[in-house]
Amino acid sequence: MDIRLHAPFNRSVHEQATVPREEADERGDVPWHALESEAVLSNLDTSPDGLDSEEAAQRLDAYGPNILTEEDGISPLSLLVSQFTGPLILLLFVAAGLSLAVGVLPGREPGYTDAVLILLILLGNGLFGFIQDYRAEKALAALREMSTPDATVRRGGTVREISADEVVPGDIIILEAGDAVPADARILSAADCRADESTLTGESVPVGKGPDPVDSDAALADHRSVLHAGTTVVRGRAEAVVVATAMGTELGTIADQLGQARQRETPFEIEVDRLGRRIGIGIVALILVIAAIQLFVTATDPVTVLLVAVTLAVAAVPEGLPAVVTLTLALGSRTLLNRNALVRNLSVVESLGAVDFIVTDKTGTLTENRMTVTRAWLPDDRTVELDDDNGPELDPALSALLSCGTRCNDAKKLDDGSYRGDPTEVALVSVAAEFGVDDDDKDGGGTGDRLHEVSFTSERKRMTIVVDEFDAPGDGPFALMKGAPEVVLDRCDRVLVDGAIEPLGDELRQRIETTTSEFADDALRVLGFAYAPDADPNADESALESELVFLGLQGMTDPPRDGVAGAVTDCLNAGIHVTMATGDTPQTARAIATEVGIDASSVLTGTEVGGLSDAELHRAIEETRVFARVSPEHKVRILRALQDAGYTVAMTGDGVNDAPALGNADVGIAMGERGTQVAQGASDVVLRDDNFVTIRDAIAEGRGIFDNIRKFVNYLLSANTGEVLVVFLGTLLGALLFPEVFSASSALVITPVALLWINLVTDGFPALALGADPKSDDVMNRPPRPRHEGVLDRYTVASIIGIGVALTGTGLGVFFYALSESGDLVVAQTVLFTFLVTAELVRTQSVRLRYRLSPFSNPWLLGAVGLSLALHLMLLYTPVSTLFGVVPLGLEAWGWIAGAFVPFLVANLLLVWVNDRVFDS
Ligand code: ATP
16 A cells, blocks of 8 residues: 655645645655655744644644544534424324314314324423433533543643644654554654554554655655554654644545444444334334224224324334433443543443453552552562661662663653653652662653663563663673563573672572562562663664673562452452453462452463463363463453353453453453553543442443333333223223214224323433432342343333233223213223323332332432423313313322222232242342
8 A cells, every 4th residue: 555645845834734645746745754854843833842832722723623524513403303303203293284184174173272282292392302312412422522532742842741632733742652643743753663553554563663754655654754643653652743633644534434433323222223113113003903993993083093093103102212222321421430430432331231250450450550669689689678767778789770770761750850650660760769879861751861772561571771871890882671570580691799790590590580479479569670781772672682680679569459359349249250360470460369359269370371272261261360471462362261151341451452352342441540542542441540449330330320221111111002002902992892982972092182291291201310210229239131131131021011011901991980980081081191191100110119229219200200290280280171181180080090000009019029030030
């Protein structure tokens, strides 16, 4: 793939970002990857100190934000209009129009009131749907906003973090391993820098990057001096000047093919959508039967038949259900954010509730990631306590050890004297500083004295630099290495003892290994240090990192975080397995695992995992809860084995190479504080506080949100089933039992406007309030939901059918009783109407019985029920009743309704009792 990056620097910066590449090609302008960096800087009117804030703001105005395409946020107006354009709603408008139109026929009254009421109720319903959709959109937009990555830039000489969408051409960006490149940029300086450009080139092997310009005709893969938006730095560091942002970038030109990363529909939304459609078809079939009966048996007039049919469709087809699911998920993700879990992908809210295996790393998630070097070991076989007030005197051996730790180190000293960087490295710099061993180059974040460096990666487990001077025997240049003790030791053949370099014998090697184990048994994280005189900065990695001189060990504490032990216990009680997979040694891993309550009776190392067959690994994952010295590829294998065994796995990660594990986990969890942007980009959830406790909380919330979705799906569908069955059977039975009433007068058990009203007052606020129900107390005391169990489990289906039937039986019972007692159809209709409204309101509580929630635990729900009831009473006892064709009910009628409640409530309780025993035992 040969992508040319041409930018005409002889013109203004603004033009340069907007001139199409083809045009630049034709004119033969020099591509910027072929220019010297000074030329690039001057063409962009910037300097290595970066733009000042004012200039940056002006450029942001000129170019617009650094985002690929403008978020096509849905306008409120189109959202509002969409509420009234569904086919069913349009059909209802037609029906209402018809009921008006028939008024022109001789001898017919136009149905003004019906038409107006239908319009008003539809308006209410539409507004309600609008509020719902609008809030969901807002919540989703806020989440998208939160997910925008940061970029580190130098502006006016100071380094600062800004949102990646504020990056402008001319900005100096600073990139480290794990950072996403925010815009197309020309490299000014780089150290051991490699970028993963697979998003652009498809080539998965990272490409080496450096500041030297290259041949203008080179292919993209050879653009050594260029970093492209959308790619990631996977190793080393680089500083670069931004030459193009947004759609002006290489990624921008292919963005159309890639498409915007939009929120996909979640499996729930798909399930509920499909369900809604199926139910819709079933209901339409029933409606046709009802219509046939009305037309041919009860001789109802065709316009009324049409109105009943369409109203029933509007009232009973759960059209709004997917919207409520989306809203509940979106609001749920807001609750999760309050708990420090940022949801990047809505569907994960549902998966969270089904998680039954957590694979977590140790450093920072289970531990505080606040490291302090407390102990050191020196090759004259001295163990020294460094955090003691009466600590050791600084001697040349200790000085060389501490100096190696602070110089082979990327932590930066800030203006206030504190350090920024990887906590392991900060601990090494801090302890050295306490002993007066400073690396002057740390000021201002400099690494200026380095001749060469090979960076740390989780796989390498070591870092090496080459410097001119080092206070130890031998001539420069010197190589300095720090890393995992066994890795460093493997590369040493000599040792520095009492100021002299000696061969490293087996006995001392053995002693170093034992000391490492002893340190690790005390839960210390241990690093080894070594150096080599006469190092060749141009030597390849393996030559440079061999035949070193061992300097000693440093051990650091990293205590478990508060609350982690409790959170692990909670997870275990909730049927969730907790496994630690760490890059640290087996001993340290075991010690920390034991402290936080993870079963450390069996520990496997990454090397051992690598040697297991798939079958053996399947057995191992069931028994082993601690994996040590694992690298990201081992994590992927462990993940696969767990998923093959049917587990729903949440896996944490923070490194560059954790992206595959995070992307494939059912719930990929990245760290917000310490995680790389690459890891965050591949994750479903970002923990803003990196804390394991937050994982427990997020799972509990996920389970709660799932319960709520199930509750209102159950509530709405059982009510709708009841309504359709009431009209269907009511029409049939009416014709059979009371032919004189039903055949003669186009009689209905319930009028279309009443049905619409029920829909408005019961499906509206009460259903929504159910979505805001609190979690039940036992949410973490029950086993996880099986992986493939959707919203409609057998319990819920049984409940929907059972309640639908109970509502129909008791409703029609009280209707026909009222009809026979009063002999007045309107009274009977009002009784049924009122019974359905009140029964559905009572149902908001009975649907919560499964979760043992107190009736008073959700004030929103009580308020919504109270409001609906008040509205209904107003309808009955004010002149509005005549509009609805109902009558104010007397005490006797209320007595009938109360009577109907007895069997209805018994049915509710019985159903919960049976379901609990049959399906939830
Ligand atoms: P976890 O996977 O739980 O975060 P970890 O931090 O120990 O644990 P890695 O970051 O993969 O895992 O580190 C592996 C090992 O490499 C560490 O145990 C340590 O010995 C060594 N190490 C860690 N950080 C550095 C560093 N900055 N320079 C050199 N060696 C390091």
